[in-house]
Amino acid sequence: MTAITSAPAQQYVDGKLSPASTGETYPILNPATGEEIGQAPDSSAADVEAAIAAARRAFDESEWSTDVELRVRCLRQLHQALLDNADEFRALTTAEVGMPGFMMGAAGFDVPVEGLKWVTDLLESYEWESDLGVASPMGITSKRTVVREPIGVVAAITPWNVPTQINLAKIGPALAAGCTVVLKPAPDTPWVACELARIVAEHTDIPAGVFNVVTPLSNEVAAQLTSDPRIDMVSFTGSTATGRAIMAAAAPTLKKVFLELGGKSAAIVLDDADVSAAAGATAFAATIHAGQGCALTTRLIVPREKYEEAVATAASVMESIGAKDPADPGAICGPVISQLQRDRVESYFKIAEEEGGRIVTGGKVIDQPGFWIEPTVVADLGNDSRLAQEEIFGPVLVVIPHDGDDDAVRIANDSDFGLSGSIESGDLERAKSVARRIRTGTMAVNGGVWFSPDAPFGGYKQSGLGREMGVAGFEEYLETKTIAEPA
Numbered sequence: 001m002t003a004i005t006s007a008p009a010q011q012y013v014d015g016k017l018s019p020a021s022t023g024e025t026y027p028i029l030n031p032a033t034g035e036e037i038g039q040a041p042d043s044s045a046a047d048v049e050a051a052i053a054a055a056r057r058a059f060d061e062s063e064w065s066t067d068v069e070l071r072v073r074c075l076r077q078l079h080q081a082l083l084d085n086a087d088e089f090r091a092l093t094t095a096e097v098g099m100p101g102f103m104m105g106a107a108g109f110d111v112p113v114e115g116l117k118w119v120t121d122l123l124e125s126y127e128w129e130s131d132l133g134v135a136s137p138m139g140i141t142s143k144r145t146v147v148r149e150p151i152g153v154v155a156a157i158t159p160w161n162v163p164t165q166i167n168l169a170k171i172g173p174a175l176a177a178g179c180t181v182v183l184k185p186a187p188d189t190p191w192v193a194c195e196l197a198r199i200v201a202e203h204t205d206i207p208a209g210v211f212n213v214v215t216p217l218s219n220e221v222a223a224q225l226t227s228d229p230r231i232d233m234v235s236f237t238g239s240t241a242t243g244r245a246i247m248a249a250a251a252p253t254l255k256k257v258f259l260e261l262g263g264k265s266a267a268i269v270l271d272d273a274d275v276s277a278a279a280g281a282t283a284f285a286a287t288i289h290a291g292q293g294c295a296l297t298t299r300l301i302v303p304r305e306k307y308e309e310a311v312a313t314a315a316s317v318m319e320s321i322g323a324k325d326p327a328d329p330g331a332i333c334g335p336v337i338s339q340l341q342r343d344r345v346e347s348y349f350k351i352a353e354e355e356g357g358r359i360v361t362g363g364k365v366i367d368q369p370g371f372w373i374e375p376t377v378v379a380d381l382g383n384d385s386r387l388a389q390e391e392i393f394g395p396v397l398v399v400i401p402h403d404g405d406d407d408a409v410r411i412a413n414d415s416d417f418g419l420s421g422s423i424e425s426g427d428l429e430r431a432k433s434v435a436r437r438i439r440t441g442t443m444a445v446n447g448g449v450w451f452s453p454d455a456p457f458g459g460y461k462q463s464g465l466g467r468e469m470g471v472a473g474f475e476e477y478l479e480t481k482t483i484a485e486p487a
Contacts, residue, residue: 015208
């Protein structure tokens with residue numbers, strides 16, 4: 001494996017890479033070993049203030065918001081630089097995030113980098129103005145034009161699970177739209193964001209202040225980004241609880257809020273499907289990156305008459321996958337991100353037993369350095385249980401029986417969340433009919449894959465507001481203006 005970068009993690013404010021102004025740092029840990037692998041700058045309130053001021057100034061005073069050709073050139077430079085630094089970036093991600101190497105060909109690296117190219121291609125062809133035609137409202141004949149313009153300064157606040165994917169899914173469309181950005185990554189994974197800043201600084205012509213990265217450890221310091229009146233939009237991915245807090249903080253200034261939040265997605269298996277194959281595929285998916293994915297299907301809903309078959313198959317698959325060093329080419333399930341997350345996942349095993357659940361396999365912390373959890377299958381819990389209702393963010397699958405299509409739909413929709421899901425049936429039209437009844441933002445039907453740079457992603461209900469990726473994701477960062485003139 002390529003060695004990780006020796007470059008120190010630095011913040012990036014107003015075109016300059018630097019330590020925190022106070023000189024304070026905090027450790028970056030490898031989740032697979034628990035060992036320190038670097039230090040991150042603990043950005044101060046003054047650093048965050050400087051980043052906001054730089055982004056505001058760059059939006060108001062530079063040509064970035066109006067010069068499409070400049071934006072295209074700079075984003076193509078960034079795309080190429082990421083390709084040129086791909087091996088090092090992948091190695092750094094595995095070390096800092098604990099992400100298995102196989103994911104680099106998908107959400108870990110390749111797909112988000114391709115997404116940056118996709119949104120740059122869109123930028124070149126996007127119609128910024130549209131002719132609304134002539135009308136005579138109130139007897140005054142007028143020609144109307146609808147104009148799309150960048151929303152302004154964007155605070156992008158991102159989580160630790162797939163940081164490069166989410167970082168690029170926010171900053172790519174925002175920068176393409178002509179916005180300026182302050183990126184604040186999770187304190188668990190600041191290094192990949194700092195590395196992105198280094199690449200911007202050293203390999204692109206992006207003007208000073210257009211893109212900034214701050215890495216405060218304190219939530220209080222980071223909260224400046226959600227309330228400061230100079231910020232026009234907060235784009236956040238993370239927990240639903242934090243999303244609510246961001247909405248509240250943004251309310252006094254009525255800034256736009258994009259939220260991609262939690263999920264508790266259901267994998268529905270109908271009675272004409274191959275239940276064993278579907279259960280095995282769902283168990284595999286629930287272990288990917290130790291279950292640390294908001295859109296992973298962590299409720300397996302199967303016909304009651306085939307329930308025990310599904311439970312046994314899911315358990316067998318999870319046992320065969322196990323938990324491996326993310327640097328191992330065969331790893332599917334690595335560590336969870338931190339001791340805090342490991343302890344949180346472990347707490348659900350006690351909850352499962354208290355609620356009458358049966359832990360079929362797993363259910364324990366793995367006693368070795370790092371933050372490891374056994375892939376776990378839980379049976380005999382109803383959909384009203386905490387394990388079926390709450391996002392655990394670990395390699396834990398709950399298997400629930402259903403009594404026909406209507407009951408399966410009822411169970412799947414009985415959730416505060418609505419982010420994703422899947423459906424398996426021997427009849428494609430039947431599967432599609434059921435999929436349309438599920439209140440979620442994405443659905444995989446009979447193994448179809450929705451994850452792609454051109455496909456909008458986001459949730460219903462408490463899974464969020466707005467869409468990321470696709471044309472819809474690009475347009476989240478635009479305002480709409482109507483101009484009328486005499487015809």
